[in-house]
Amino acid sequence: MQYSLRNDYNETAHPRVLEILNRTNFEQTGVYGKDIYTEQARDLICEKLNDQDADVYFVSGGTQANLVVISWILRPHESIIAPSTGHIAVYEGGAIESTGHKINTLDSLDGKLNSDHIKYVLSFHRDEHMVKPRSIFISNATEIGTIYSKRELESLSEIAKKNNLLLYLDGARLGSALMSDQNDLKFSDLKDLLDIFYIGGTKNGALFGEAIVILNDKLKKNFRYHLKQKGALFAKGRVISLQFLELFKDDLFFDLAKHANKMALVLENGIKKAGYDFLSKSQSNQIFPIFPDYITKALAEKYEFYMWSKFDKKHTCIRLVTSWASDEKFICKFIDDLNQLSKS
Ligand SMILES: Cc1ncc(COP(=O)(O)O)c(C=O)c1O
Numbered sequence: 001m002q003y004s005l006r007n008d009y010n011e012t013a014h015p016r017v018l019e020i021l022n023r024t025n026f027e028q029t030g031v032y033g034k035d036i037y038t039e040q041a042r043d044l045i046c047e048k049l050n051d052q053d054a055d056v057y058f059v060s061g062g063t064q065a066n067l068v069v070i071s072w073i074l075r076p077h078e079s080i081i082a083p084s085t086g087h088i089a090v091y092e093g094g095a096i097e098s099t100g101h102k103i104n105t106l107d108s109l110d111g112k113l114n115s116d117h118i119k120y121v122l123s124f125h126r127d128e129h130m131v132k133p134r135s136i137f138i139s140n141a142t143e144i145g146t147i148y149s150k151r152e153l154e155s156l157s158e159i160a161k162k163n164n165l166l167l168y169l170d171g172a173r174l175g176s177a178l179m180s181d182q183n184d185l186k187f188s189d190l191k192d193l194l195d196i197f198y199i200g201g202t203k204n205g206a207l208f209g210e211a212i213v214i215l216n217d218k219l220k221k222n223f224r225y226h227l228k229q230k231g232a233l234f235a236k237g238r239v240i241s242l243q244f245l246e247l248f249k250d251d252l253f254f255d256l257a258k259h260a261n262k263m264a265l266v267l268e269n270g271i272k273k274a275g276y277d278f279l280s281k282s283q284s285n286q287i288f289p290i291f292p293d294y295i296t297k298a299l300a301e302k303y304e305f306y307m308w309s310k311f312d313k314k315h316t317c318i319r320l321v322t323s324w325a326s327d328e329k330f331i332c333k334f335i336d337d338l339n340q341l342s343k344s
Contacts, residue, residue, distance in 0.1 A: 003330045004304040005267075007203075008173070008260060008285060008323035013243070014205035020246040021207070021239065033058065033224075033237035041241040044248045045199070045211060051191040055214040057223065058240035059232045062172045063092045065198045065210045068232050070135070071099045073166050073196065073219060078134035080168070081121050083108040085143045087170060102131045110280065111142030114152065115159040122163060136160055139170035140185075141177040145282035148177070150185045157193040166216065169197035175204040175257030176284040181265075183283070191215055201243055205256040205324045209240035256324035260285035263322035263331050270335030274342050279308065279317045290317045298341050303334060 004010045012018075029035035042056040059065050066088050070080055079102040082089050088096045089105050096103055104125075106117045113136060125133050136156060140148050148156075160167040169190070171177075174197075178187055190197060195216035201209040214220050227233040234240060247253040264285045268278070271289045279288035288308055291299070296316045299305075306319040322331070 002302060002304045003334070005320040005322065005326075005334070006304045006306055007321050008176075009203050011323060011325040013207040014247075014252065014256060014324060016246050016252060017206055017243045020242050024238075024242060029238055031235050031237065032233050033241070035238045035241075037238045037245055038241035041211075041245040041248070044245060045213065048187055048248060049191050049213070050188040051215065053217075054191065055220050055223065057212045057214075057227060058234070058237060058244065059198075059210055059212060059227070060208055060234060060240065061202060062087070062170070062198075062200065062210055063095050064230075064232050065212055066092060066137075066170060067095045067099070068227060068230050069168060069196055069198070069212060070096055070101060070137070071230065072223065072226050073135055073168065074099075074101050075134070076100060077128075077132055079104050079125075079131035080135040080137050081106065081113065081118060081133050081165075082137040083111055083113055083117075083142070085111045086137055087139060087143060087172070088137055090143070103137075104131075104133055110146045111144040112146060112148060112152065113138055113156060115155050118156070118159045118163070118165070133165065135166040135168055137168050137170065139172060141173040141180070141284035141286070144280045144288065145284050145286035146280060147180050147183055147283045148185065149183075150189060153185060153189075153193050160195075166195040166219070167193065169194050171198050172200035172210070173203055173284060173286075174199050175253055176260055179254055179257040179261050180283045181261070195219060199244075199253075201240070201247065203323070204253060204260070205247060206240075206243040209243055211240075211244050257285070260322045260324050260326060263326040263328065264320075266328065266331050267320055267322065267334065270332075271338065274335070274338050276338075279311070285322045287320050288317050289320065290315050295338070295341050299334075299337065302337060 084105040199211040308317045308319045
């Protein structure tokens with residue numbers, strides 16, 4: 001059987017997540033997110049965020065979160081600025097475009113946006129003959145495994161506020177970003193810097209689910225109506241919130257992300273030691289090594305991974321993702337196999 005390093009949701013869920021679902025299984029509660037557990041999960045997230053006024057809603061997946069949020073914060077003629085590698089621009093089947101909103105994409109070598117990007121878009125969107133940029137989409141960690149420093153996020157937040165743009169952060173891999181050993185951003189810093197974001201559960205130990213956090217008061221009113229209209233108001237809402245309750249109870253969420261990052265570091269160091277380079281300097285649980293094609297082909301017989309891009313005629317860049325459940329035994333085996341192949 002191949003060991004998968006393709007993504008961070010190859011396993012189902014952390015046992016504690018399954019346990020809380022099982023333990024509460026026969027309880028009768030309110031529905032559509034109006035239940036005691038959803039309330040507790042919301043309070044817990046607010047407490048960690050140090051913001052008692054944040055609104056928190058639980059939805060089933062990342063594309064759904066992006067679709068619900070972006071269609072909520074934009075009026076029909078407004079657009080969202082994103083890196084050209086951004087998940088909404090590449091991997092969501094046109095979900096955002098299907099709402100009629102333009103995505104202003106910008107090339108960025110490290111997968112991040114900075115204030116120059118924003119100034120550039122604003123410089124030529126001056127009147128009603130073009131869409132009106134109204135929001136900024138970033139993800140942390142980014143699509144290529146990099147993370148935002150506190151200063152970088154502050155700078156984006158400043159330019160957003162100055163130009164009446166809403167700053168939205170896709171946190172599908174927020175746990176991994178915040179637990180990176182290169183990170184200087186605190187979870188609670190987010191409340192001062194963003195208008196809205198989501199915390200990814202699917203990729204960090206939950207069975208499924210993401211928590212949308214609305215910080216900007218102007219975006220709060222009637223959000224439940226919008227959720228319902230988009231088919232995102234889950235009847236058995238507690239199934240998602242219970243998972244977040246368990247994950248945030250005692251920092252399990254952050255511990256799981258730490259493990260994923262540690263496994264990525266073991267992989268990265270082993271690959272470096274074997275003499276290979278990387279497409280980008282990853283700072284989280286995704287790494288992008290470049291191998292000669294014959295090595296990639298041989299590794300693909302034993303391991304599942306994503307072919308990221310062709311590097312040159314004889315080399316391919318692959319994406320390796322570690323998870324909250326990655327088994328160090330298999331990670332070390334990957335390095336052993338790579339060393340063996342490199343010798344032959
Ligand atoms: C940054 C980011 N956002 C959104 C998504 C979409 O999540 P889903 O596949 O649950 O719709 C992903 C999934 O890979 C992602 O990496």
